[in-house]
Each structure stands twice: as C-alpha cells, then as structure tokens.
Amino acid sequence: MNTYKAINLVKRPQPGPITEEIFDVVEKELPPVGDNEILIKQTHMSLDPAMFGWMSPDTESYIPPVELGSVMRSSGVGQVVESNHPDFAVGDRVMGMMGWQEYALSNGQGINKVEADVPDETVLSVFALPGLTATQGLFNVGKPQQGETLVVTGAAGSVGSIVGQLAKAEGLTVIGVVGSDEKANWIVNELGFDGAINYKEGDLHDQLTKLTPDGIDLYFENTGGPIQHLVFERMNAHGRVVVCGMIADYGKQVPDPGPNWIPIIKKRLTIQGFTMPDHFDEIPSLLAKLTPYVMEGQVKYRAHVLEGLESAIDGLNLFFTGGNQGKLMVKL
Amino acid sequence: MNTYKAINLVKRPQPGPITEEIFDVVEKELPPVGDNEILIKQTHMSLDPAMFGWMSPDTESYIPPVELGSVMRSSGVGQVVESNHPDFAVGDRVMGMMGWQEYALSNGQGINKVEADVPDETVLSVFALPGLTATQGLFNVGKPQQGETLVVTGAAGSVGSIVGQLAKAEGLTVIGVVGSDEKANWIVNELGFDGAINYKEGDLHDQLTKLTPDGIDLYFENTGGPIQHLVFERMNAHGRVVVCGMIADYGKQVPDPGPNWIPIIKKRLTIQGFTMPDHFDEIPSLLAKLTPYVMEGQVKYRAHVLEGLESAIDGLNLFFTGGNQGKLMVKL
Known part of the structure; x- marks a missing residue:
C-alpha cells in the first residue's frame, strides 16, 4: 500500500452543525521518511470539542487555526512503522497530534511514547488530551x-x-x-x-x-x-x-x-x-500526576468509537447534540 | 460637651437612591474610657462605595452587614483625646474604622497611627481604604x-x-x-x-x-x-x-x-x-508599598469634602450619579 487517506479542512465552519462540504477527503502518497523522522500508522484518532476552536478563523484563538487546504488537526494514537529517529523504534506505540489521516510523518516533536500496558482506547480516553x-x-x-x-x-x-x-x-x-x-x-x-x-x-x-x-x-x-x-x-x-x-x-x-x-x-x-x-511542555509532569489514579482503577471511562476516517466529519456533531457516550474517537 | 452625634442604620436600603428614613440621627453621651481603650475625636470620615454592601442584608457578603440599630460603618481619621491604652497617647493622629459619629471608643484593634506629615484629607484620600x-x-x-x-x-x-x-x-x-x-x-x-x-x-x-x-x-x-x-x-x-x-x-x-x-x-x-x-492584616505591608509613591509625589488626589455629619446620608447618592469629584469625605 503506497497511498493513504487524509481529510483536509477546506472551508471555515458556519454557526450550526458541521457539514461535509467544509472538508475534502484526499488520497495521498506515503511520504519518504527523512533523517530524524518517523512514520506513524494511526490506529485511533481523537475527536474533541477543542476542534471547533481549531477550525475557526479567529486569529485571536489560543493556537493558530488549521490552515485551509491542510489536514484537519487532531490527536491520536498509533504505531511507529518506520523510524530514522534515535528516540523511536519501529513498533513503539506513540500518542500526539497526528491529524485526520491514516499515516502521519513526524519529527517526533509533541509525540510521546506510551509505555503503560493499556488498550489504545484507554490511551486516547485517559492519557491523551x-x-x-x-x-x-x-x-x-x-x-x-x-x-x-x-x-x-x-x-x-x-x-x-x-x-x-x-x-x-x-x-x-x-x-x-x-x-x-x-x-x-x-x-x-x-x-x-x-x-x-x-x-x-x-x-x-x-x-x-x-x-x-x-x-x-x-x-x-x-x-x-x-x-x-x-x-x-x-x-x-x-x-x-x-x-x-x-x-x-x-x-x-x-x-x-x-x-x-x-x-x-x-x-x-x-x-x-x-x-x-499553553501546557504541552508540562505533559510529563501531568502524566506523572495522573497515572497513579489510573493504575489504581480510580479513573473509569467509556469510549464512543466511530469506524473509519470519514466518520469523523459527522461525528463532530455529536458534541452539539450530546449524543456521544463517553470519549469520542475514530478507529482507523 | 458631654454628648455627641451619631447616625444609626435603622432600615435596609431599597434599590435606587438612598433615603433619609433608613437612618436615625441620635445624640449620645460620651462613654467612659476603660482599660486598654481610647477615645477618638473624629475629624474626617470617609464615604465609600463599599458601604452599599455593608448596609445590604445579604449575609453572603464579605463582611457581616451593619446591624440595624447600630452606628453606620465607615473609616475615618481623628485624634486620640483620651487614652488608657499603652500604644496610643493623647494627641496621636489615627485612622481606622470609626463609624458615622463624632467620637469613637476603641480598643485599638484596626486603628493605625498616621505618622506621615500630610493633611487629614490626604490620609483618607490616599492612605486609607x-x-x-x-x-x-x-x-x-x-x-x-x-x-x-x-x-x-x-x-x-x-x-x-x-x-x-x-x-x-x-x-x-x-x-x-x-x-x-x-x-x-x-x-x-x-x-x-x-x-x-x-x-x-x-x-x-x-x-x-x-x-x-x-x-x-x-x-x-x-x-x-x-x-x-x-x-x-x-x-x-x-x-x-x-x-x-x-x-x-x-x-x-x-x-x-x-x-x-x-x-x-x-x-x-x-x-x-x-x-x-480579607487583607486587613496586610495593611502594614500595603502601606509600605504605597508610601514611597505618595512621598515622591506620584499620587495626586482630589478630595470632595462635605460638611457635617448628616451630609453623609445624601452624600452616598453622589456615587450613583457620579457627582463626586475625587475622594468623598465628610468633615466633622
């Protein structure tokens, strides 16, 4: 397989429900992996209310909006399938910002290894955003x-x-x-x-x-x-x-x-x-604070898993209707 | 002179302008000064927007409301005219909560000596509340x-x-x-x-x-x-x-x-x-912070001085109309 699917944001959303026309589903070639880069095969990607802020053109928002024509921003969990990076090996499970796409190329910045022996769903539901x-x-x-x-x-x-x-x-x-x-x-x-x-x-x-x-x-x-x-x-x-x-x-x-x-x-x-x-550089200390509660069974969760990349689009509307039951994510 | 005037709060204010009927102007006998007490002759008393909170019956407010039938709460500046208190001598200029009255009896709590050589108006305008x-x-x-x-x-x-x-x-x-x-x-x-x-x-x-x-x-x-x-x-x-x-x-x-x-x-x-x-016990450190600015002439003020105890009542309405020009106070 030399191609993969990705979803680009092509229009700013209007008030009201999210519609398909603001996105473009594209087929892309797998990129070459350069020095100090890794290729991640994403297994689950997260849907979060913060995405409404990321899609908005409001330049005063806390992080720059997703540029029109680029991959929609999201966090996810996946496996390293190719690595030219000293900190990551093929087979490592990682989490971080990966976007609405089946594969993500990364220089490792903002990508954290997940060592805990828990399902992918737990990673996205509890350890991620x-x-x-x-x-x-x-x-x-x-x-x-x-x-x-x-x-x-x-x-x-x-x-x-x-x-x-x-x-x-x-x-x-x-x-x-x-x-x-x-x-x-x-x-x-x-x-x-x-x-x-x-x-x-x-x-x-x-x-x-x-x-x-x-x-x-x-x-x-x-x-x-x-x-x-x-x-x-x-x-x-x-x-x-x-x-x-x-x-x-x-x-x-x-x-x-x-x-x-x-x-x-x-x-x-x-x-x-x-x-x-504002606190991405505090992630290690936040994880250190959170992990004991999780390992002692004090943090239960419920994952609401949608299937397939394109299900993300309409999935966002579950935040408006309150129709999601637990952490919303897409299984790829 | 063995009597002095005071103003008691006798009703809670209604929304809208302050009316005379919620106060009672009374004539009182000068009290005996007990051990560790001082008698202060108030020279200027302060009118402050916080008074609307103090008069309100809202028990959730930050300090208990003025009890009906007691002297209206206010801060002021005055002179010690009798002292059985080791920390105060007759003639000391002091500031603190003194109430709407010409004389105030105090155990010294919340009463601070004013050493700086500035007019009474400056004390109330700058160093007080x-x-x-x-x-x-x-x-x-x-x-x-x-x-x-x-x-x-x-x-x-x-x-x-x-x-x-x-x-x-x-x-x-x-x-x-x-x-x-x-x-x-x-x-x-x-x-x-x-x-x-x-x-x-x-x-x-x-x-x-x-x-x-x-x-x-x-x-x-x-x-x-x-x-x-x-x-x-x-x-x-x-x-x-x-x-x-x-x-x-x-x-x-x-x-x-x-x-x-x-x-x-x-x-x-x-x-x-x-x-x-909440910060009354920090007054010494707040004064230490503030005083240098005042002494270097960086804090100008304008005092709006009303004359006579009873002028306080209608004076409060200047806060609603914005008619006060500078720090509102009453000269006794």
Whole structure:
C-alpha cells in the first residue's frame, strides 16, 4: 500500500452543525521518511470539542487555526512503522497530534511514547488530551481541597468524567451536570459521583440547591448554557471557577451573556480559563500526576468509537447534540 | 460637651437612591474610657462605595452587614483625646474604622497611627481604604508588567485614580473610563493618564479601539456598566481582570448580565474579585508599598469634602450619579 487517506479542512465552519462540504477527503502518497523522522500508522484518532476552536478563523484563538487546504488537526494514537529517529523504534506505540489521516510523518516533536500496558482506547480516553486537560484544570487551576464541593458540567464527557473521578479520589463531594438520564445514571452508579443533574429535565435551581446544601467551592465549566448562572449564584466565598469549555455557545452566532460580576466581589471568586497548548511542555509532569489514579482503577471511562476516517466529519456533531457516550474517537 | 452625634442604620436600603428614613440621627453621651481603650475625636470620615454592601442584608457578603440599630460603618481619621491604652497617647493622629459619629471608643484593634506629615484629607484620600484597595488590587491581584496596557473604570474615583497613577509609575499605558469630560480632563492633564473615555459620550467601541491599539492586558473594574463588555472583548491573551467594584449594578433590582465566557478560554483570562477586609492584616505591608509613591509625589488626589455629619446620608447618592469629584469625605 503506497497511498493513504487524509481529510483536509477546506472551508471555515458556519454557526450550526458541521457539514461535509467544509472538508475534502484526499488520497495521498506515503511520504519518504527523512533523517530524524518517523512514520506513524494511526490506529485511533481523537475527536474533541477543542476542534471547533481549531477550525475557526479567529486569529485571536489560543493556537493558530488549521490552515485551509491542510489536514484537519487532531490527536491520536498509533504505531511507529518506520523510524530514522534515535528516540523511536519501529513498533513503539506513540500518542500526539497526528491529524485526520491514516499515516502521519513526524519529527517526533509533541509525540510521546506510551509505555503503560493499556488498550489504545484507554490511551486516547485517559492519557491523551482529556486526562491531561482534566489534570491541569482540576489540580493546577482549581486547587481542590478535601471536603469541598465540586460541580462539573459536561460530566459524562471525556474531560468532565475524569475531573469528577479525580476530585472524588481527592475527597471532594462531586456533582455532575449531564444531558440525559442515562448519563446521569452512569456517572453516579459507575463513576461514583455524589449526584447528577440532567439539565434537560425538571427544575434546575431546585435540583442544584438540594444537591449542594453547603454551596459550591469549585466549578469546572465544560459547557456553558443556562445552568452556568445557577451554579455561579451558589458559589461559596473564595470559590474557584475553571473555564475549560463552552460547547453550548460555540455554534451560536450571538453567544449567551454570562452572569453579572457582583458575586465575583462578594465571594472573592477567581475565574480562570486555560487551554492545553499553553501546557504541552508540562505533559510529563501531568502524566506523572495522573497515572497513579489510573493504575489504581480510580479513573473509569467509556469510549464512543466511530469506524473509519470519514466518520469523523459527522461525528463532530455529536458534541452539539450530546449524543456521544463517553470519549469520542475514530478507529482507523 | 458631654454628648455627641451619631447616625444609626435603622432600615435596609431599597434599590435606587438612598433615603433619609433608613437612618436615625441620635445624640449620645460620651462613654467612659476603660482599660486598654481610647477615645477618638473624629475629624474626617470617609464615604465609600463599599458601604452599599455593608448596609445590604445579604449575609453572603464579605463582611457581616451593619446591624440595624447600630452606628453606620465607615473609616475615618481623628485624634486620640483620651487614652488608657499603652500604644496610643493623647494627641496621636489615627485612622481606622470609626463609624458615622463624632467620637469613637476603641480598643485599638484596626486603628493605625498616621505618622506621615500630610493633611487629614490626604490620609483618607490616599492612605486609607482607597489607597490600600488600589495597592492590593493592582499589585497583588493584577500583577502589572511594564509596557502593558491597563484600563480602569471609575478612573476619577478614589480607588481608580490611585490605580491609574500607580500603574503609570510602573510604566504601563493607562486608559481611564469616567463619566464626564471634566473628569476626563483631570485624569489626563493632572494625573497623567494616557487617555480617557467619557462613557456617556460618543461611540465607546471606537474610542476604546483607538486608545488601546495593542489590546488590553489588565482591566481594573470599579463600576460595571455597558463598557464592561467592550473592554472584555479587547483583552489580550493571559490578561487579568481585577474586579473591585460594580457600582453601576448595586442599585439595580436585576443586575445586567456579564460577558459570555468564551474569551476566558480563548485568551486564558483570569478574573479575580477581592475586598479589603480579607487583607486587613496586610495593611502594614500595603502601606509600605504605597508610601514611597505618595512621598515622591506620584499620587495626586482630589478630595470632595462635605460638611457635617448628616451630609453623609445624601452624600452616598453622589456615587450613583457620579457627582463626586475625587475622594468623598465628610468633615466633622
């Protein structure tokens, strides 16, 4: 086989669902592998909400947008099939930014070897972007303290589910906000969350009040949406808000307004946004922090696996509908 | 003279202007001065926007509300006229929380001696709550860096005017938002701000864009109001927002919504609220930081002096109308 498939981004997405026409599926020749380069055969590639930011033309975003005409950006896991690089051998399992393509040529930058004996699905679900993001956001930004109450939105999502489990392991009371009863059951009965709110059902204010009788110390925001104002109102003095995602607003032409700032003064709150590209050089220390929790079985996950490269395109829309069940990825 | 006047808070304020009926002006007997106590004759008392929080029944606020039936809380400057306290002598000039009254009995807690040879008006305008708040907020929360651009709202106010001058002294570009052309002239021509915006005039977006060609790194928020959204949109990556006051919203039954949180992620912003009561034990170090700027003449101020205890009541409404010109205080 001398050719492989790749998907290029050719147009910027419009507000609303992602459509096929913004992508171009192409057949490419396998490239020659130069000095200090490796060729990776990708086995699983990750779909993440951050991709909406990467596709957007907004030059103020945290990393440059994907250039039109180039391969769509994504992280993945795969096997080294050819190596002229001293740090990598044929057969090594690696993870890193590989793009929407079956093979990736790399100089090794940003590519990390995966030594842990876990399935590919675990690598992408726990050790890759979701776990690193959860670890950075919860520990380094949120600074959780035993006995505190955490509310996490998108709690059945790839990041939120790990945030909640790490917080439980640290002795916090953890309430998750999700979009279906099935997800609510999963995070409470399988992941051990203390409570769940399906934001599509019932009186949210009542549910939140009942589940957080001592108020909220730490708010890990993955979604935005109307629940944001309710959670914000229940923040305790010196509470921290970690802003990691706003998926409910990414597709909107006019994003919903946020909460008034008076509580920021009254409660002396800190609201902090972060994105992983600022912390890529901290990946080794983040992995060192995360790995023991995983190896002790404290981080369960659910992978939602799509089949075949092209399934990535429509797969992105599962983030808008909340139709994904667990970490979304594509098996190649 | 064995009696003195004091003003008690007897009702909680309603939204809108402050009315006389929530206060009671009383005549009291001078109290006996016990062991380790001092009697202070107050000469100037300070009016501050924080008072709206202190009067409010909101038990979630940062310090307990003033109890109904007790003297209205305020800071002031005065002279020790009787002392049974080892740390204070008759004739000492002191500042601290003294309340709306002509004489204050104190055990010395929270009362600091003022050694600097400056007028009473300077003490209240610069060394008391406004200067301490500006110093804490700008340096310890905002972490200004030379060459950055700061926007401060309420820039002609007691805190904002000091924030801007300290930031100028640190080598930042400083733009102030004010409510009149007269104030705009004052902060630019007298205080040395790089630019001013009268939020009541012209196209705010255009003015802000012109005055902050390199975006905004540091946003010191004293007011809230519509300009908040415009400033927020121009924040640079890793920008910091110091939330110190929201005077535009304190009187509203339904406060205006804040900005959407997407920029918090995209720009990795930190938004942090603070109030001075959390930092009262840091007053010595804050004064040590502030004093050299004052003594080198880098902090100018304007005092707006009302006459007589009762003038305090209607004086509070100057915060809503923006009618105060400089630090508001009452001469007793």
